[in-house]
Amino acid sequence: MQVLTILAQAALAATQVVFARLYGKEVYGSYLSAIAILEVLYRSGSGGADKAMLRYVAAARASGQPDGVRTALGNGFRLNLAVAGSYAVLLLVAAPAIAEAFGRSSLAPALRILAPLPLFVGALAVMIQASLAARITAANFYVRGVTEPLLLLVAGVIAWFLGGGLRALALAHLTAAGITLCLGIILIRRMLRPEETRGLRRVPRIPGFVRFSLPLAGAEMLNAVVQRADIVVLTTMKGVESAALYGAAELITRSIANIRYAFDSIVAGLLSETLHLGEMDRLRYNLRLTTRWVVSVAAPFAVTIIVLREDLLALLFGPTYLAAATTVLALSAGHFVNGSLGLTNWVLVVSGYSRLGLMNNLIAAGFNVPAAIFLVGRFGMVGASYATFLSTLLLQLLITAEAAVVKKIHPFSPGLMKPVAAALIAAVVEWVVRAQLGSPRARVPVVIAAGAAAYALALAALRLPPEERQLVVRAGRALAARFGRGGGSGGADVPP
Numbered sequence: 246m247q248v249l250t251i252l253a254q255a256a257l258a259a260t261q262v263v264f265a266r267l268y269g270k271e272v273y274g275s276y277l278s279a280i281a282i283l284e285v286l287y288r289s290g291s292g293g294a295d296k297a298m299l300r301y302v303a304a305a306r307a308s309g310q311p312d313g314v315r316t317a318l319g320n321g322f323r324l325n326l327a328v329a330g331s332y333a334v335l336l337l338v339a340a341p342a343i344a345e346a347f348g349r350s351s352l353a354p355a356l357r358i359l360a361p362l363p364l365f366v367g368a369l370a371v372m373i374q375a376s377l378a379a380r381i382t383a384a385n386f387y388v389r390g391v392t393e394p395l396l397l398l399v400a401g402v403i404a405w406f407l408g409g410g411l412r413a414l415a416l417a418h419l420t421a422a423g424i425t426l427c428l429g430i431i432l433i434r435r436m437l438r439p440e441e442t443r444g445l446r447r448v449p450r451i452p453g454f455v456r457f458s459l460p461l462a463g464a465e466m467l468n469a470v471v472q473r474a475d476i477v478v479l480t481t482m483k484g485v486e487s488a489a490l491y492g493a494a495e496l497i498t499r500s501i502a503n504i505r506y507a508f509d510s511i512v513a514g515l516l517s518e519t520l521h522l523g524e525m526d527r528l529r530y531n532l533r534l535t536t537r538w539v540v541s542v543a544a545p546f547a548v549t550i551i552v553l554r555e556d557l558l559a560l561l562f563g564p565t566y567l568a569a570a571t572t573v574l575a576l577s578a579g580h581f582v583n584g585s586l587g588l589t590n591w592v593l594v595v596s597g598y599s600r601l602g603l604m605n606n607l608i609a610a611g612f613n614v615p616a617a618i619f620l621v622g623r624f625g626m627v628g629a630s631y632a633t634f635l636s637t638l639l640l641q642l643l644i645t646a647e648a649a650v651v652k653k654i655h656p657f658s659p660g661l662m663k664p665v666a667a668a669l670i671a672a673v674v675e676w677v678v679r680a681q682l683g684s685p686r687a688r689v690p691v692v693i694a695a696g697a698a699a700y701a702l703a704l705a706a707l708r709l710p711p712e713e714r715q716l717v718v719r720a721g722r723a724l725a726a727r728f729g730r731g732g733g734s735g736g737a738d739v740p741p
Contacts, residue, residue, distance in 0.1 A: 260398040261496050262561050265489065267405045268414060270565075274485030275411050277492040279355045280418070281473040281480075282343065283362050286336070288469040290329035290363030293461030293599070294321035295370035296513075297454060300595050302378035303517040314379065314441040319448030321371040324458055329363040336360035347481045355415040365422040372433045377511065381436050388429040396421040460599040467606035471613045471636045475629040478617040483625055491626045493562045494569040498550055498576040502584035504542040508535050512588050517595040528592070529654050534712060536588055536656035537664070541713075543584040544668035545700045547577050552675040553692055556685040568626075575630035579637040586641040589656050592648045601647060609640035660710040667703035674699035 265273045298321060305313025336343075337360045344352035369388070376384040400417035407413065434442050476495070480488040512535050519528040550557065554573040558566045593601055613636035620628030649655045675696040682688045709717065 258496055258499065260394055260401065261492070263398065264401055264414070265493060265562055267402070268410070270486045270489040272411050272414065274480065274487075274489035274492070275349060275352060275355070276414050276418075277476060277488050278347065278349065278480040278485060279352050279359060279411075279415060281476045282347075282352075282356065283359050284473050285466055285469040286332045287329070287363035287366040289462040289466035290325065290332055291321070291367035291370050291462065292324035292328035292455075293458035293463075293465065294324040294454075295367070295374040296461045296465075296594060296599075297321060297458045298371060298374040299378045299513040299591075300457070300517050300597075301451070301454070302375045303513070303515075303595075304521045306379050307518045307521050311438055311440040314375070314437070315443065315445065316448045316451055317454075318371070318375055318442065319445040320451050320454045321375070321458075322368065322445060324455060325364070325367040325371055328462060329367040332363040333360045347477065349480065349485065351411065355411050358412060358415040359419055362419055362422055365419075365426045369422075369426045369429050372429055376433050376436060378513070378517070379437060379441075380511075381433075382511070384429070384433045384436050387432060388425065392428055393421070393425045396424055457597065457599050460603040461594065464599070464602040464606040467603070467610040468640075470610040471606065471640060472633065474610070474614050474617050475621075475633045478614070478621050479626065479629045482618075482621050487626055490566055490569040491572060491629060493558060493566045494554075494572040494626075494630070495576055497554070497557050497561065498573055498580050501543050501546045501550065501577055501580035502587070504546070505539045505584040505587050508539060508588060509591070513591040513595060516591050520595050525652075525654075532588060532592065532654060532656055533658040533661075536585065537658060537661050537710070539588065540585050540661060541664040541704075543581055544664045545671055545696065547581045548668050548672035549675060549693060549696050551577050552672060552679060552696070553689055556679075556689050559685055560689065572626045572630040575627070575634040579630070579634035582634070582641055583637050586645055586656060589641075589648050589654075590644045592652055592654050593644065596652060598647075598651065601651075602644075605640055605643045605647070608643065609636045612636055612639055663704065663707045663710070667700050667707060670703040671696040671700040 264276065268276070298317060301317035302314050305311070305317060336356055340356040340360070341350070341353045343356060344350050373385050373388065376382075397418065400421040401414060404413035404417040409417075476488050476491055479491055512531065515531055516528055519525075519531065551574060555567055555570045558570055558573075590602065593599075613632060616635060617629055617632040620632045622628070624631070645655060675692045678695040679688050679692050682691060
């Protein structure tokens with residue numbers, strides 16, 4: 246279900262493509278800048294309570310304590326209201342000053358319209374993460390995978406038909422977020438047990454909840470700075486058209502790390518449960534296994550996007566966006582590092598090292614902002630992409646080293662190099678095939694098909710690890726069973 250959610254969220258990427266084509270570079274670039282500023286706030290708008298759900302709810306479920314789930318939810322909503330509510334008031338008051346600081350006074354009305362967004366996003370995050378900690382993945386699929394991208398697309402297109410510009414697009418974004426929150430709360434309340442959602446306003450305070458959560462909120466805010474300072478600095482120094490070009494490159498590379506987000510919350514809940522039960526060997530095994538699975542998908546995505554970067558930009562956004570092709574290289578590398586090593590952070594989170602995460606992100610952000618200013622000044626968009634890549638690399642190396650020191654756990658295993666080697670072989674095949682075809686419309690599907698075939702054959706030649714072989718065998722048996730029952734050949738059914 247989590248993988249389906251990530252695949253469905255590709256509609257969000259499609260939505261951004263539609264917005265870029267409908268609204269033009271000026272409005273779209275300003276919109277991306279406003280959302281980048283908001284993301285720094287709404288990533289921490291829950292006060293870290295969303296991440297706390299993965300610790301407290303998972304532990305309560307593992308212990309069979311429904312009151313623990315209910316208490317965690319109630320504390321999470323209180324913290325979200327306090328922190329995100331403060332952000333909303335701050336934005337309403339300081340929007341003109343923030344817009345002037347970034348050299349774009351036209352951003353002020355959009356920032357004021359979007360002021361309640363941290364409240365909406367934070368509350369939804371608390372509910373979603375609580376459901377995932379309870380191992381209910383369907384809610385995330387229906388809310389984040391289907392409802393969220395569909396509502397944003399519909400609202401944005403309606404705003405454009407009504408002749409709207411930046412303000413209308415901001416209002417459409419806020420409206421879609423509000424409706425998504427309402428639908429999400431209704432759905433998740435039905436999926437959780439009744440005793441886990443009754444009387445949330447009257448639950449007692451959890452000792453240490455705020456102390457654990459707030460460093461996570463600070464870490465999330467700083468992590469957003471690491472990820473979004475590039476576009477904010479680029480907008481300030483080079484203008485909104487550069488931001489639009491850079492945003493297009495970032496959009497097509499984001500899918501590289503998306504597969505990790507499919508595993509994030511599931512892995513967090515699983516690691517929290519195994520740590521709570523004292524099963525350290527199982528924790529280590531699950532981290533290495535899921536890291537290998539993420540790399541197995543992220544590696545071929547990365548090389549294919551690099552090979553087809555010019556074709557993808559031209560087909561999706563138009564030929565005027567080809568100027569962003571060079572930025573795809575560093576952005577792809579950054580997303581690959583983030584996807585490959587990012588699950589390790591949950592070892593620190595579920596172990597209670599929330600302040601360590603805050604320190605790591607403070608170091609990365611402290612490096613990222615000056616690096617972005619320096620490199621954007623020298624190299625423009627390309628400089629912004631390399632600042633982000635280096636900051637991401639620094640952050641993930643810090644986290645990996647700390648997990649190895651404090652918990653004696655790391656994500657590396659011998660089988661990890663096999664998907665990387667297979668992806669490099671696929672990249673060579675894709676380069677050769679692309680050079681033989683002239684039309685971008687023909688190149689994209691043919692190159693993707695050739696790369697996928699080469700990757701699968703290379704993995705088979707390198708021999709899959711036992712877990713992956715078991716998955717392939719099970720999938721083959723399931724397909725054989727369905728074919729045997731539905732084929733009408735008269736043969737005996739294969740047992741499921």
